[in-house]
Each structure stands twice: as structure tokens, then as C-alpha cells.
Amino acid sequence: MKNTAITKDVQSRLTPNSVLKDLLNGNERFVNGNLEGADNAALVQQTTGGQFPKAVVLSCIDSRVPVETVLDQAIGDIFVARVAGNFENTDILGSLEYSCKVAGSKLVLVLGHEACGAVKAACDGVELGNITHLLSNIAPAVKKSADEVEGEANSSNAEFVAKTVENNVKLTIDRIREKSPILKEMEDKGEISIVGAVYSLQTGKVEMI
Structure with missing residues (x-):
């Protein structure tokens, strides 16, 4: 059980590779039903005066992908920025910069997910209120996938959706x-x-691209 928060000294000794390995090991524990667990009361007390997270994860808002849980991370371990479709914008970029340049995180992980609803909507060209603008950020990935996958370029084509999820992360x-x-x-x-x-x-399971 984790009962000690990351300190500045510990954070400073971490490397990008060691942090990535730690997150993937945490996901393996999640998949195997062997979560480490945490003394949340102790971690709350230890992080009252500051935080030294090892990574920042840019993820989708999807309720089926609770980032700290699927990576088996505790209070004070990681920053998480969430937006439907896990893309960047000015505010997200500022958050990532703060995480790394100011707060000392060693890794930026862009985490997409299978059958993403935002990606499916972008594939289908959905237009609805502010969602229209949101989906425009995923449009480049849709276009790229249309050149790479045969068949219908919409959400009815599971292969097309999967490729667009991957391309959206890459782009x-x-x-x-x-x-x-x-x-x-x-x-x-x-x-x-x-x-x-x-x-x-x-x-x-979290699969690296």
C-alpha cells in the first residue's frame, strides 16, 4: 500500500523512461486485479503543502477510463488534463507546460481510447452547438485515416474508427x-x-503507440 507521497527530491531523480515504466506497471496491476492501494488520509496530509507529480496525462473525458485508476496511481502522483477526444488547445498546452516546466513532471502521456465517442462523432461529421468546434480538432485525424483505411469513412467502420483514434493521438x-x-x-x-x-x-490494457 502506498503511504508516502512523491517529494521534490524523489521527483528530481526520476527519468522519463522510469516514469513511463512505472505507469505501465501500474496498468498491468490494474489489468491483473492487483491494485496497489493507498493510504489516502496520509497522502492528503503529505501533499497539503505542495505537489511533485511524475507525469501529466492528456486523456478523454470518458467515464470508462478513470486515469488514476487504470494506471494505479495515487494522490499526488500524476496531473490529468481531460477533454473529449484528448486533443490539445491553448489551455491544455498551458497545463502541460505548467506540469513539466514549473512543477517538474517527467512525462507527457497522450492517452486515447478504443471506440471513443468524440472520435466517432468526428468521423460522422456531427454538428451540434459547441461540439462542432470541439470535433474540428479531431478532423485532421479523420482525414488522415480516410487515406489509410479502406471501406466507409464513418463510425460504422470499426477499423476506420480505431485508426482515427490512433492518428488523433499521433497528431x-x-x-x-x-x-x-x-x-x-x-x-x-x-x-x-x-x-x-x-x-x-x-x-x-494501455498499449503504447
Whole structure:
């Protein structure tokens, strides 16, 4: 059971690779039904005066993918930014920059998931209120997938949806590097890594892209 929060000294000794391995090990515990557990009362007390998370995860809002749970992480372990379709925008980029440049996180993980509703809606060209603008952020992935997958380019084609989920993660990572000189410089220096993965609703497993 985890009962000790990450300190600044511990965080400073972490590497991007060690953090990624830790998150994947946590997901393996989740899949195997062997969650580590945590003394939340102790962690609340220990993090009252500050936080030193090891990673920031950009995920979808999907209720079936509670990020801390599926990665078996506790209070103070990770930042989580969530938006339907797990894409970047100015506010998300600022949050990622804060996580890494200011608060010392070592890893940016863009986490898509199987059968994403936002991706399906983008595949079908849904237009509805503010959702229309939201889905425009996923449109580049839809277009890319249309050139790579045979058959119907809509949500009725499971292969097309799966490819679009993957492409959306990849393109989001590309845009993070393009739009955030801060994060790109940190990655170039080896201070952080920016990586992508897709979560399986069927198995609970996180698969790296």
C-alpha cells in the first residue's frame, strides 16, 4: 500500500523512461486485479503543502477510463488534463507546460481510447452547438485515416474508427511539439518524453503507440 507521497527530491531523480515504466506497471496491476492501494488520509496530509507529480496525462473525458485508476496511481502522483477526444488547445498546452516546466513532471502521456465517442462523432461529421468546434480538432485525424483505411469513412467502420483514434493521438503529439517550444526544448534535452497510447475498453490494457 502506498503511504508516502512523491517529494521534490524523489521527483528530481526520476527519468522519463522510469516514469513511463512505472505507469505501465501500474496498468498491468490494474489489468491483473492487483491494485496497489493507498493510504489516502496520509497522502492528503503529505501533499497539503505542495505537489511533485511524475507525469501529466492528456486523456478523454470518458467515464470508462478513470486515469488514476487504470494506471494505479495515487494522490499526488500524476496531473490529468481531460477533454473529449484528448486533443490539445491553448489551455491544455498551458497545463502541460505548467506540469513539466514549473512543477517538474517527467512525462507527457497522450492517452486515447478504443471506440471513443468524440472520435466517432468526428468521423460522422456531427454538428451540434459547441461540439462542432470541439470535433474540428479531431478532423485532421479523420482525414488522415480516410487515406489509410479502406471501406466507409464513418463510425460504422470499426477499423476506420480505431485508426482515427490512433492518428488523433499521433497528431496531437505532433502539434504539442509544434505549438509548445517549451515542451519541445525539454524533450530535445531529454528532460521529458512525450508519448502516446491507446486504452482498450475490452481488456483495460494501455498499449503504447
